[in-house]
Amino acid sequence: MERRSFLKSCACVGVAAVGATEGLSSRAEAATTKPERMRPVPGDQLVVEDGHGNARAISASELKLEAQQVLAFPQDPTSGVIRSGSRFNKVMVIRLDPALMDEETKANSADGVVAYSAICTHQGCDVNSFIEDKKEFFCFCHYSRFDPYTAGKVTNGPATKKLGMLPIEIKDDLIFVKEPFTRKPGYKK
Amino acid sequence: MSLAKQVGALAVALAVTPAAFAVGGATAAKSNPLTNYSPVTEARLQNPEPENWLQWRGNYEGWTYSPLEQINADNVDDLVPVWSYSTGELEGHQAPPIVNDGVMFISTPNNQVIALNAETGDELWRYKKEIPEELFQLHPTNRGVGLYGDKVYLAATDACLVALDAKTGEESWVTCVADWQDGYYMTLSPLIAKGQVMVGVSGGEYGIRGHVTAVDAETGKISWKTHTIPAPGEPGSETWKGDAWKTGGASVWIAGTYDADMGVAFYGTGNGGPWMPDTRPGDNLYANSVIALDVETGKLKGYHQYHHNDAWDWDEVSPPVIIDYKHKGKNIKGLVHAGRNGYLWTLERNKDGSIDFVDAEKYVKQNVFKSIDMKTGRPTYDPAHTPGTGKKVTFCPSLWGGKDWPPEAYSPKTGLFYIPAHENLCSEMGGVKMGPRKSGELYIGVPIADILTNIRLADGAEDHIGEIQAWDIKSGKKVWQFNMKEMNWGPLLATGGDLLFSGGGNDRIFRALDARTGKKLWQFRANSGITAVPSSWSVNGTQFIGVQAGWGVDAQRMQGAFDAVMDHTTTVPQGGMLHVFALKKNAQKLMEAASK
Numbered sequence: 001m002e003r004r005s006f007l008k009s010c011a012c013v014g015v016a017a018v019g020a021t022e023g024l025s026s027r028a029e030a031a032t033t034k035p036e037r038m039r040p041v042p043g044d045q046l047v048v049e050d051g052h053g054n055a056r057a058i059s060a061s062e063l064k065l066e067a068q069q070v071l072a073f074p075q076d077p078t079s080g081v082i083r084s085g086s087r088f089n090k091v092m093v094i095r096l097d098p099a100l101m102d103e104e105t106k107a108n109s110a111d112g113v114v115a116y117s118a119i120c121t122h123q124g125c126d127v128n129s130f131i132e133d134k135k136e137f138f139c140f141c142h143y144s145r146f147d148p149y150t151a152g153k154v155t156n157g158p159a160t161k162k163l164g165m166l167p168i169e170i171k172d173d174l175i176f177v178k179e180p181f182t183r184k185p186g187y188k189k
Numbered sequence: 190m191s192l193a194k195q196v197g198a199l200a201v202a203l204a205v206t207p208a209a210f211a212v213g214g215a216t217a218a219k220s221n222p223l224t225n226y227s228p229v230t231e232a233r234l235q236n237p238e239p240e241n242w243l244q245w246r247g248n249y250e251g252w253t254y255s256p257l258e259q260i261n262a263d264n265v266d267d268l269v270p271v272w273s274y275s276t277g278e279l280e281g282h283q284a285p286p287i288v289n290d291g292v293m294f295i296s297t298p299n300n301q302v303i304a305l306n307a308e309t310g311d312e313l314w315r316y317k318k319e320i321p322e323e324l325f326q327l328h329p330t331n332r333g334v335g336l337y338g339d340k341v342y343l344a345a346t347d348a349c350l351v352a353l354d355a356k357t358g359e360e361s362w363v364t365c366v367a368d369w370q371d372g373y374y375m376t377l378s379p380l381i382a383k384g385q386v387m388v389g390v391s392g393g394e395y396g397i398r399g400h401v402t403a404v405d406a407e408t409g410k411i412s413w414k415t416h417t418i419p420a421p422g423e424p425g426s427e428t429w430k431g432d433a434w435k436t437g438g439a440s441v442w443i444a445g446t447y448d449a450d451m452g453v454a455f456y457g458t459g460n461g462g463p464w465m466p467d468t469r470p471g472d473n474l475y476a477n478s479v480i481a482l483d484v485e486t487g488k489l490k491g492y493h494q495y496h497h498n499d500a501w502d503w504d505e506v507s508p509p510v511i512i513d514y515k516h517k518g519k520n521i522k523g524l525v526h527a528g529r530n531g532y533l534w535t536l537e538r539n540k541d542g543s544i545d546f547v548d549a550e551k552y553v554k555q556n557v558f559k560s561i562d563m564k565t566g567r568p569t570y571d572p573a574h575t576p577g578t579g580k581k582v583t584f585c586p587s588l589w590g591g592k593d594w595p596p597e598a599y600s601p602k603t604g605l606f607y608i609p610a611h612e613n614l615c616s617e618m619g620g621v622k623m624g625p626r627k628s629g630e631l632y633i634g635v636p637i638a639d640i641l642t643n644i645r646l647a648d649g650a651e652d653h654i655g656e657i658q659a660w661d662i663k664s665g666k667k668v669w670q671f672n673m674k675e676m677n678w679g680p681l682l683a684t685g686g687d688l689l690f691s692g693g694g695n696d697r698i699f700r701a702l703d704a705r706t707g708k709k710l711w712q713f714r715a716n717s718g719i720t721a722v723p724s725s726w727s728v729n730g731t732q733f734i735g736v737q738a739g740w741g742v743d744a745q746r747m748q749g750a751f752d753a754v755m756d757h758t759t760t761v762p763q764g765g766m767l768h769v770f771a772l773k774k775n776a777q778k779l780m781e782a783a784s785k
Contacts, residue, residue, distance in 0.1 A: 049627070050624065050625060052625060086323060087323050087325075087629065088322075088323055119325075123280075123325060123326070123329065124323075124324075124325035125325050125327075126325070126630075126631070128631075128637070129637055129638055131638075138638075140637045140640075140641060141325075141327070142745070143641075143749050158763075186322060186323070
């Protein structure tokens with residue numbers, strides 16, 4: 001079921017509803033999609049892939065405050081499958097100042113660490129830069145910018161929709177997916 | 190039923206129904222030009238009728254020239270818009286209206302083809318290829334369809350070639366020539382000769398290995414594939430070290446030119462990848478070159494490398510224009526190329542397909558080449574202006590070159606060769622250490638933030654940056670120059686009416702210059718910036734000029750770089766629209782026909 005039609009049929013609104021929808025979507029995908037292409041599911045660990053299929057776990061302590069983001073993919077810790085078969089699973093992991101986060105950002109963060117979809121909501125380019133002086137994510141294709149402190153809100157178009165977050169939790173300094181994406185990664189062609 | 194199917198069915202119905210219906214929401218009762226669609230033959234492509242525009246630059250030689258002269262330097266004041274058409278797409282529109290006996294085909298970003306009545310602007314059918322959800326387009330554009338027989342060919346961004354039925358817009362076949370998930374994509378117009386539809390691949394920024402692929406026009410089967418980087422053991426492989434050849438770029442994203450007598454196509458190739466030269470030591474054949482390919486076999490017959498071991502992102506993908514001329518008293522079967530490296534190259538094509546160097550002349554500021562060997566054309570480089578990994582330097586022209594992809598024009602009537610150029614523009618750039626290539630990921634070795642702010646303005650930039658230059662090929666001298674305040678991404682159209690049409694600026698102006706003097710004679714301000722190839726055609730005695738407006742891709746990125754270094758920002762609205770013009774005396778007749 002398309003996310004939009006699900007929302008319409010249940011008349012749900014709000015962040016929780018969006019999360020629940022993605023949850024349904026992810027569980028449905030689990031049955032039909034190859035594990036490396038499945039959207040991240042709770043319990044997945046965030047790792048950096050080296051291009052040869054090898055994974056390195058990201059530790060929360062390696063992330064410096066407002067430094068360049070780390071590009072990561074979720075990995076199923078049981079099977080070891082890295083979900084890099086879909087670029088829509090790419091996320092940016094970054095450490096922020098919790099005191100400056102809005103409530104939604106804070107709810108999806110862990111110890112100041114947040115994870116955002118790296119896919120621009122405008123035309124689907126990679127959002128793979130963090131402008132340190134502006135403290136914003138940046139898409140090189142059309143210069144859209146997004147505020148990581150306000151749940152990915154657009155600060156400069158042409159994008160009109162905010163970036164999706166991937167809610168996380170930290171266990172033993174390692175970063176795990178807590179909930180599915182808050183919004184479907186990608187864009188409408 | 191697909192949209193193309195529905196509209197196509199209507200078009201077929203029109204062909205057999207005495208009472209004419211408007212297609213695509215128009216109101217006029219008119220004949221349908223698809224009824225008697227004229228198949229496109231090789232003979233027609235070799236000798237295109239003046240009233241038609243059968244391929245993206247009008248002829249095989251790449252002249253971007255229409256012999257029509259109803260609209261001319263004496264009456265261009267009376268040129269008026271007669272109809273326009275919204276494409277429904279944003280991003281960079283770069284394709285010309287391609288016209289075959291009253292039927293027009295335009296392609297747009299997002300892999301769309303629209304068939305229109307070339308006289309009235311009525312839509313006949315519309316096709317849009319569905320592409321994978323995850324595919325993002327680094328250069329979301331298309332540079333024009335190819336016509337052959339009763340088919341229309343589109344090179345799509347998922348690296349698949351599509352053949353459509355020209356009458357209905359229905360897919361006849363789809364042949365994928367590369368894997369989009371590995372960073373390959375296509376934006377170029379197909380070149381069609383001897384029953385082969387030839388396409389090349391983009392993806393130099395993703396660590397691909399370029400190739401030209403020929404597909405049988407009728408069956409959709411791949412006939413041959415020739416890589417632009419030789420594999421180990423093949424001639425030229427000695428110019429690569431280790432595994433660099435596997436990811437060395439040399440993409441092909443502009444249609445080639447074609448010498449029908451020789452049966453040889455001439456393609457330009459992109460720069461080596463990643464961008465920094467120390468990541469791929471050696472000359473890197475056949476990157477930054479023109480290659481001569483036998484269209485029946487794909488065999489490499491000859492080449493000329495404009496510059497070796499590129500360090501400046503100077504793709505040389507524009508193919509040379511085929512012009513026969515006299516040089517120092519000798520008749521030359523020539524190839525002429527305004528290089529992204531800032532030099533105007535003249536070459537000679539030999540009967541066996543080999544290519545000889547003739548001459549090279551700087552046409553914009555260039556501080557990289559210290560010398561050029563006048564026997565071979567091989568340049569030497571100034572290390573102070575050659576970037577590398579961990580070595581950031583300035584160089585001129587900028588990474589967008591003296592001329593990027595927008596094609597030049599040549600008028601056999603004036604004997605002049607016209608170049609859309611960028612002058613007074615330099616770059617500052619250097620590389621960083623790279624990790625291993627990841628399939629489908631950018632593999633450049635230069636930080637994106639540095640690329641987006643690379644522009645450095647040279648002395649003279651305060652006066653102008655964009656130029657149109659006119660060169661006399663026989664004398665090798667520049668005859669005139671037209672200046673534009675900022676950028677010029679405008680492909681050119683020369684006409685038998687001694688006019689030169691082009692857009693290209695962030696001012697949204699489409700203009701006509703006197704082709705002999707460069708004097709501005711006429712202009713029109715469009716809805717968006719113009720980076721598409723203009724074309725000209727004639728129906729029922731009326732000559733038309735047409736061009737798509739639609740700002741995006743590299744023009745928009747250069748605007749972003751300008752905004753980063755200049756003290757002002759410029760807004761250029763986006764949105765594709767085809768604008769069509771004719772003389773005022775014909776406009777009334779067209780309006781009346783459209784309202785019937």
